[in-house]
Amino acid sequence: MLTPSRLRTRFRRGSLLSLGAGLALLAAGCGGPSGGAGQITLTLYNGQHVPEASQLVAAFERKTGIEVQMRSNEEDTLADAIVEVERSHPKADLFLSENSPSLEYLTSKGMLAQVDASTLAAVPHGYSSATGSWLGLSAQVSVIVYNPKLIASSQLPRRILDFAAAKYRGKMAFAPADVDFQPIVTSMVAAYGEPKTVAWLKAMKATAGDHAYPDDETVESAVNQGRVAFGVINEYYWLRFHDNAAAKNAKITTFAPKDPGYVLFVAGAAALASSKHPAAAQKFLAFLTTPEAQKLVAETGIEYPLAEPTLGTGPLGRPFTALQPNPIDVARLGDGSLAVTLLRNAGLI
Numbered sequence: 001m002l003t004p005s006r007l008r009t010r011f012r013r014g015s016l017l018s019l020g021a022g023l024a025l026l027a028a029g030c031g032g033p034s035g036g037a038g039q040i041t042l043t044l045y046n047g048q049h050v051p052e053a054s055q056l057v058a059a060f061e062r063k064t065g066i067e068v069q070m071r072s073n074e075e076d077t078l079a080d081a082i083v084e085v086e087r088s089h090p091k092a093d094l095f096l097s098e099n100s101p102s103l104e105y106l107t108s109k110g111m112l113a114q115v116d117a118s119t120l121a122a123v124p125h126g127y128s129s130a131t132g133s134w135l136g137l138s139a140q141v142s143v144i145v146y147n148p149k150l151i152a153s154s155q156l157p158r159r160i161l162d163f164a165a166a167k168y169r170g171k172m173a174f175a176p177a178d179v180d181f182q183p184i185v186t187s188m189v190a191a192y193g194e195p196k197t198v199a200w201l202k203a204m205k206a207t208a209g210d211h212a213y214p215d216d217e218t219v220e221s222a223v224n225q226g227r228v229a230f231g232v233i234n235e236y237y238w239l240r241f242h243d244n245a246a247a248k249n250a251k252i253t254t255f256a257p258k259d260p261g262y263v264l265f266v267a268g269a270a271a272l273a274s275s276k277h278p279a280a281a282q283k284f285l286a287f288l289t290t291p292e293a294q295k296l297v298a299e300t301g302i303e304y305p306l307a308e309p310t311l312g313t314g315p316l317g318r319p320f321t322a323l324q325p326n327p328i329d330v331a332r333l334g335d336g337s338l339a340v341t342l343l344r345n346a347g348l349i
Helices: 019-027 050-064 075-085 100-108 160-164 179-192 194-211 216-224 235-242 278-288 291-299 337-345
Strands: 041-047 067-072 094-097 135-146 230-234 251-253 264-271
Touching (some): 050 067, 050 291, 075 094, 094 278, 100 179, 100 264, 135 216, 179 230, 179 337, 264 278
Parallel strands (some): 041 067, 041 094
Antiparallel strands (some): 094 264, 135 264
């Protein structure tokens, strides 16, 4: 059964599914190969951004002739459903996640196969599983989003601890229920310990007031519309909205170098231990490290490809090597359960 630490409400990409609905989604339509005799069809449970994942799948299919059926949902819903379904009714071959905690959770449950050593070697050390159970694909970073009509860049707090200051009451927004906020909480624990982190979370709740939103999209939208002065988000959502001509008011800037709020979000991929097509699943993981796949990641302008980090510059035009996030590795970010517990203790979820 699911542990309480894994049960959480998620509001990403316009869908809200209970665990039961997630189980039904994964149980339906994930049968055997749909092609002719002997043709392999992989089933991918996708918790990544659908447009980017779809491009990678299409390129892999063209290159190998192996079909991939993609089932998309929230990464936590998928991870929990994998634990519930795959042990007794194995159907999936691959899992793609927007953040590392879901991958670490599945690792702890023994649900992932070891990634081939040659594939792991294509990604710099520290951006994949320390135990070799999943592969780092790409990275995004947390940023400060602000509306210069409401607050000047020089007046912004550059340290996440200062976001909770009383002088910003009603001016600051964040999304405590969004999965992207969990690594920031864990990063704070690493820097300051649990008691100070809980106190900070409670202060964040008081400072934000009505501006504690369900997801990063809502934070970005509220800043852009002038309903709140600034907030913290994954930079992906600023760029996605910034492509819209109606969303030009919000700007972004970085946290202070190595601040606990300056977190690298690592997206990753894994083959399930229960896969009926392990060799083909490993072929998909290896494909993700090729220049062709990494170029697709970079061309979005949103994520930094980890196997070819020189290809990506992100929304602020910064090369990956210029980023200065808190030097906390994916292993220390863990499976997100500690962050969820502390967020609950602070009354934020």
